[in-house]
Amino acid sequence: MIATSRPTIWEHAQSRGVSRRDCLSACAWMTAMLGLPATAVPEITKALETKPRLPVVWFHFQECTCCSESFIRSSHPAVADIILDKISLDYTETLQAAAGHQAEEALHETMTKYKGEYLMLVEGSIPTAANGVYCCIGGRTAQDIVQEAAAGAKAVIAWGSCACNGCVQAAKPNPTRATPLHKIISGVPIIKVPGCPPIAEVMTGTIVHLLAFDRVPQLDGLGRPKAFYSRRVHDTCYRRPNYDAGLFVNSFDDENAKRGYCLYKVGCRGPVTYNACGVMRWNGGVSFPIQSGHGCIGCSEANFWDNGPFYHHLPSFPGFGIETTADNIGLAVGAATVAGVAAHAVVTNIRKRHLIREEMKTSEDVKDGRAEQGGE
Amino acid sequence: MQSTSLGRVYVWEIPVRLYHWLNALCIVVLCITGYLIGQPLAIQQASEASFSYWFGWVRFIHFVAAYLFLFNFAFRIYWGFAGNKYAGWKNFIIYRRKQLKEIKDVLAVDILQADNKPIETIGHNAMAGFTYFLTFLAFLFQCLTGFGLYAAMSKSWFAQLFAWIVPLMGGDFAVRQWHHAFMWFFILFAIVHVYLVFYHDYVEGRGEISSMGGGWKFIDKEHHPVLKKQDSDKAGPASAANDI
Ligand code: HEM
Ligand code: HEM
Ligand code: SF4
Ligand code: SF4
Numbered sequence: 059m060i061a062t063s064r065p066t067i068w069e070h071a072q073s074r075g076v077s078r079r080d081c082l083s084a085c086a087w088m089t090a091m092l093g094l095p096a097t098a099v100p101e102i103t104k105a106l107e108t109k110p111r112l113p114v115v116w117f118h119f120q121e122c123t124c125c126s127e128s129f130i131r132s133s134h135p136a137v138a139d140i141i142l143d144k145i146s147l148d149y150t151e152t153l154q155a156a157a158g159h160q161a162e163e164a165l166h167e168t169m170t171k172y173k174g175e176y177l178m179l180v181e182g183s184i185p186t187a188a189n190g191v192y193c194c195i196g197g198r199t200a201q202d203i204v205q206e207a208a209a210g211a212k213a214v215i216a217w218g219s220c221a222c223n224g225c226v227q228a229a230k231p232n233p234t235r236a237t238p239l240h241k242i243i244s245g246v247p248i249i250k251v252p253g254c255p256p257i258a259e260v261m262t263g264t265i266v267h268l269l270a271f272d273r274v275p276q277l278d279g280l281g282r283p284k285a286f287y288s289r290r291v292h293d294t295c296y297r298r299p300n301y302d303a304g305l306f307v308n309s310f311d312d313e314n315a316k317r318g319y320c321l322y323k324v325g326c327r328g329p330v331t332y333n334a335c336g337v338m339r340w341n342g343g344v345s346f347p348i349q350s351g352h353g354c355i356g357c358s359e360a361n362f363w364d365n366g367p368f369y370h371h372l373p374s375f376p377g378f379g380i381e382t383t384a385d386n387i388g389l390a391v392g393a394a395t396v397a398g399v400a401a402h403a404v405v406t407n408i409r410k411r412h413l414i415r416e417e418m419k420t421s422e423d424v425k426d427g428r429a430e431q432g433g434e
Numbered sequence: 435m436q437s438t439s440l441g442r443v444y445v446w447e448i449p450v451r452l453y454h455w456l457n458a459l460c461i462v463v464l465c466i467t468g469y470l471i472g473q474p475l476a477i478q479q480a481s482e483a484s485f486s487y488w489f490g491w492v493r494f495i496h497f498v499a500a501y502l503f504l505f506n507f508a509f510r511i512y513w514g515f516a517g518n519k520y521a522g523w524k525n526f527i528i529y530r531r532k533q534l535k536e537i538k539d540v541l542a543v544d545i546l547q548a549d550n551k552p553i554e555t556i557g558h559n560a561m562a563g564f565t566y567f568l569t570f571l572a573f574l575f576q577c578l579t580g581f582g583l584y585a586a587m588s589k590s591w592f593a594q595l596f597a598w599i600v601p602l603m604g605g606d607f608a609v610r611q612w613h614h615a616f617m618w619f620f621i622l623f624a625i626v627h628v629y630l631v632f633y634h635d636y637v638e639g640r641g642e643i644s645s646m647g648g649g650w651k652f653i654d655k656e657h658h659p660v661l662k663k664q665d666s667d668k669a670g671p672a673s674a675a676n677d678i
Contacts, residue, residue, distance in 0.1 A: 279601050290586060290606075304489035308476045323474060330606035356607065365607050372472060373611060384611065385473070388618030395622050399629040402545075409547045410637055 064110035067269070071106075081106070088266045091259050091338075093285050105270040112269055113168050113176040115207060116150035119193050119200040120227045120236055121182030125218040126152055128255035131341065132262045148176075151195070162196050169210050177268065178211035180204065183220040183227045184242050185234035192234040201242060208243040213274055215249045215264060216240065222252035222282075223360035230364050240281065247274045250281040254357035257338050260286045282332065291354050292328035294336030297321065315351065325369040326353030333358040440652040441661035443556050445520045446645055453510050454646050460503040461620050464576075467496040472614050497584065504577050507570075520557030526567040528560060536560035544633070552638065554657035562630075565623075572619050579603070579613040 065073070071081055085103040089096070118126075147153065148168040149161065156164055168176055182200075185192035190199030208214055216239040219225035227236035240248050251264055264283055267275040275283040292298065300306070300320040307315040307324050322329070328336075331354050335346040347354055353369070356362040365373045372383040407414075446454070470492050514523035528534065540561035542549045553559060558566065581592075582599035583606060603609045635642040640652040655661040 279597070293587075299483035302490040303481075303483040303486040304474060304477060304492075305479070305481070305483055305486075306474055306476070308478070313478060313480070317480065323476075327607065330610055332606075359605050359607060361604065361607070365611075372614065373607075375615070384615035384618065388615070388621065391618065392621055392625065395625050399625060403629070403633070405547060406633060406637060410550065413550055413552070414637060 064113075066106070066108055067111055068107040070111055088263070088270075091263045092267055102266070102270045105272075109269060109272070113172040114147050114179060115165060115168055115176060115211075116147060116153075116179040117181065117200075117203065117207070118151045119180070119182030119184050119204075119220075120234070121218065121220045123152055123181070124255040125181045125220075125261070126150075128258045129217075129261045130258075132258040150179075165207075169207060173210040175212050176210065177265075178207050178214045178246075179217055180214065180221045180239050181217040183224045183236035183238055185227070186237050186242075187233070187235035204239070204242055208246050211246050213247045213249065213268065214239065214243065215251060215268075217251055217261065218256055219252045219254045219358060219360075219362070222250040222358075225254055226363050229361075248281055249274060249277065249283060252282065252287075252358040253333060254362075256358070257286075257334060257340060259338050260334055278332075286334040286338075287332045287358070289332065289334075289337075290329060291331045291333050291335050291348070292326075294334075295328050295348055296336065297348060310351075318351075321348060321351075321353040323371060324353055325355075325367070325371055327356030327359070327362070327365075327368075328354040331356040331359050439655055440640070441655045441658060441664075442650050443653055443658065443661075444649050445518075445557055445651045446649045447518055447521065448649070449509070449513050450517060450521050451646055451649060453506055453513065456502065456506050457510070458624075460499045460506065461624070463499040464496060464503060465617055465620055467492050467499065468614070468617050471496060472617075497588075500577075500580055500584070503573075504581070507573050507577065511570075525558050525563040526570065528564050528567070533560035533563070537564060544630075554654060556651055556653045556658065569623055572616060572623075576613065576616050576620075579609050579616070582609050583613060 068081060082103060085106060086096075086099050089099045089102045092098075094102075149165040151161075154161055154164070182193075184190070184200045184204055186201060190201040193200040195203060216222045220227065220236075221239045224232070224236045224238050227234060228238070240250070249264060249268075251261060253260070260283075263286065264275065267283070267285075275285060278284050278287060280287075292301075295301075297318065297320045300318070301322055305314065305317075305319040307319045307321050309315070310324060320326070326348065328348065333354075335354070336348070339346045339349070355368050356365065359365075367374065367381065370381070370383070372385060374380045374382055375384050375387055378387065474489060474492075511523075513521055514526070528537065536553070536555070537560045539549075539553055540559050543551065543553055544561075578596060578599050581596035582603070585593045585597040585600070586606060588594075600606055600609055603612065631642055631646075634640070641650060645651045653661070
């Protein structure tokens, strides 16, 4: 499975019967997807022609494999082919033919032979409770495996929300202490591609960028490729004009829902979620949740499971029961304050009545004083 | 029979008064528009989106008020160094023993009303100063979270200066939630604050309410060193109100 002399991606594609035409069209497609101008097509093509295949190891830890599922549904078949088939996916638990010792050997071989060159992809979070026993592969904990593999990796991609922020495993109370990748390893560039799952084209796009330019794409403050995560879903949402006009769906069965108004009031997380759904959409650009009438649940943001309920704009306030929002609490405390103030006013009139009476007397004195002054 | 005579003290200079009312106005506007942003009105209508922009306007007003609020606040900090002693920053930092004692007194006399001796202060009393200090912290927090959120919707370099706050607080969602929750601090503060202003005016009769209009407050001359001196220098009948 491991190439000894490393053929270029194009050579490899040829040997698999991919035509020159298909390959070029895939290159053009990938260029467009990366948001690059048409003038960059030759650059991408050249890179795929001349660059040797990139050795890749792809780990699966605490996850549901939705990232892999998304990935293999990348809309351009040649892209999926080229990426999945033509990177040397030397180790990946869900897709590899090898098993048991063979698989472990393949992994070990890649890690030693291509030390400092291989790309490490991680799907899933890493449990750290009880010394990490909640996720063991080949008798070793995920934590152990990741740390060893990261030491020799050229770059690391954290696939999906699990690897980026812990996703559902890390939701309260997080019994296995599921931990995102960046809190386990350091010293290697980490590219975060969050989402549950990430969009297929975002995944392939990130890999193509690494393949073609041999460097990490431009990242934002949280380590996500800017090309895909620099804008909120809300910023590219086709329902946005309804938002600005104040036309909102109030419940899922009202007239406004049928008219396709904005889903803000029924909990849409688009305004706080950085992802490319509004632009790239899903399943080859067919649709995305909002287009199908459901608000964004913020699947590419940290803690989105705990920020519920999904169908309310304001979340339940931490420490209070579900459906108790900051507004409920504020209103109660506000009412108590008004009551307290009123009580204080009453008590003031009782306890300070002498003082107030005296104060009034004094002011009369002052008035007298003015009269005297005037008479002088 | 004459037990007290009051003197007039110019406490709140014009900049403080302008600051105060602009600040109060901004806060009222920010609370109303902010609440609407969090909980938009339910309008059932079949108009096309291109015919209206009311939610856009609500947000726009929130952001305009936000800029005013921030720069007004920044001005007040400056005035804490440039203004008179009643406006000075020292009123807001409680570190002297005298201030601690005054806080205790205010709690006993005004809040719990266990004691009836009058407290003679002319600027902020120490308790008020401390409360305003907390309020200024809330201003700061609201500006940081607000402009942090705003960074995602604005191209201006100024908003981008606050972008770092979002990852620090764990993402836009969390920032928004805290920004929303802190609105209630302002509402609660306003209720108590306005009540206390009326309370002092009523109980002490020293012009507390009008002081934020004209700047003057009244104090028993016995308790003010300058007025006391002026008074004793002037032989003859005490004039009712001396200005300083
Ligand atoms: C007294 C001060 C303020 C109060 C009481 C206040 C209140 C609020 C409230 C209640 C919300 C709705 C949050 C939600 O549930 O979605 C909000 C949103 C917001 N506020 Fe403020 N705010 C204040 C100051 C500021 C400042 C100084 C800024 C700075 C630019 C700011 C910027 C924002 C932004 C950007 C949003 C989100 C609006 C959107 O998504 O369109 N706020 N504010
Ligand atoms: C009828 C309305 C109001 C009146 C008559 C009033 C009056 C006053 C007075 C007399 C002071 C000086 C307090 C002292 O002697 O220690 C003061 C200070 C202050 N007030 Fe108000 N106020 C009103 C509304 C508000 C509102 C709505 C807010 C904002 C929520 C506000 C915020 C403040 C702040 C922050 C200070 C400290 C001022 C400083 O020293 O910079 N006020 N107000
Ligand atoms: S549906 Fe969601 S993302 Fe779209 S405009 Fe409304 S709030 Fe924004
Ligand atoms: S619309 Fe929101 S919840 Fe849906 S996939 Fe995109 S980021 Fe995730």
